[in-house]
Amino acid sequence: MLLAQIKNLNKKFQNQTVLNNINFEIETGQILALAGESGSGKSTIAKILAGLLTADSGQFNLNKLDFSLVNTRPKTQRKKVQLVFQNSLASFNPKYTIYQSLTSPLEEYEIVKKQNDLKNKIAELFELVGLNDLNLMNRFPHQLSGGQIQRAAIARAICCEPDLLIADEPTSALDVSIRAQILSLFRKLTLQKNFACLIISHDLLSLKNLADQICIMRAGEIIERGFTKDILNNPTEKYTQKLIAAIPSLNPEDQTFYKFANY
Ligand SMILES: Nc1ncnc2c1ncn2[C@@H]1O[C@H](COP(=O)(O)OP(=O)(O)OP(=O)(O)O)[C@@H](O)[C@H]1O
Numbered sequence: 455m456l457l458a459q460i461k462n463l464n465k466k467f468q469n470q471t472v473l474n475n476i477n478f479e480i481e482t483g484q485i486l487a488l489a490g491e492s493g494s495g496k497s498t499i500a501k502i503l504a505g506l507l508t509a510d511s512g513q514f515n516l517n518k519l520d521f522s523l524v525n526t527r528p529k530t531q532r533k534k535v536q537l538v539f540q541n542s543l544a545s546f547n548p549k550y551t552i553y554q555s556l557t558s559p560l561e562e563y564e565i566v567k568k569q570n571d572l573k574n575k576i577a578e579l580f581e582l583v584g585l586n587d588l589n590l591m592n593r594f595p596h597q598l599s600g601g602q603i604q605r606a607a608i609a610r611a612i613c614c615e616p617d618l619l620i621a622d623e624p625t626s627a628l629d630v631s632i633r634a635q636i637l638s639l640f641r642k643l644t645l646q647k648n649f650a651c652l653i654i655s656h657d658l659l660s661l662k663n664l665a666d667q668i669c670i671m672r673a674g675e676i677i678e679r680g681f682t683k684d685i686l687n688n689p690t691e692k693y694t695q696k697l698i699a700a701i702p703s704l705n706p707e708d709q710t711f712y713k714f715a716n717y
């Protein structure tokens with residue numbers, strides 16, 4: 455089912471075009487990846503959709519809600535689009551425990567109405583994101599490992615039952631050994647919770663088994679878009695061919711990633 459539709463999105467920074475007529479759609483239960491060179495506008499798209507930046511023009515339909523990207527969106531709509539960053543540690547309030555960071559959106563958006571139910575809800579979220587030790591909720595962000603803080607950030611993002619989860623290079627700050635686990639978590643949650651996921655990544659190899667579709671970006675434009683398999687096996691654009699050629703090996707047999715990612 456079509457969930458999100460981004461139409462004619464444009465953005466300039468100081469007269470420089472950063473996004474030029476961006477169009478794409480995402481379906482429920484689907485992972486769409488944005489890949490492409492540094493500075494091509496990927497994070498700018500993420501910030502605009504999450505309501506952290508306004509666009510110069512563009513429309514965004516989300517689950518039959520139709521809203522402009524030019525205006526700052528109200529809280530009720532913002533809640534439906536959640537963002538996970540590369541550096542999640544910096545996105546947590548250092549003075550809050552994980553428990554406090556997770557309960558504040560639950561209370562703000564009235565997801566949990568009774569105070570007594572909060573702990574159970576956090577426990578449920580911990581289980582969903584693979585945080586096995588409930589005592590971690592009493593720690594401060596800096597007292598968690600990189601993988602744990604990323605899982606906590608994912609818990610915070612999904613606690614409000616979003617329609618669209620956007621992850622901007624969610625594993626690039628992590629040790630290689632846990633990247634695949636975190637990526638497969640996005641796959642699991644997207645199916646289980648039936649939202650859609652927009653993942654931004656430079657790592658075409660990881661996207662191979664993760665993303666249903668890929669948009670390849672260059673200099674503010676989507677230059678190629680399609681099913682991941684088609685794009686990786688038969689890229690039409692020279693630029694995409696170059697990106698793929700730069701991957702050391704796309705041979706599944708060689709990659710530890712695939713051992714984790716057989717979901
Ligand atoms: N607040 C800003 N003011 C001015 N220019 C900006 C601002 N934010 C981003 N830009 C510029 O917009 C362009 C796109 O940036 P963006 O962060 O979206 O790229 P990206 O594709 O996410 O790159 P990376 O892969 O390095 O994260 C870049 O040229 C960047 O310098």
Ligand SMILES: [Mg+2]
Nearest residue numbers: 496497498622
């Ligand atoms: Mg970026």
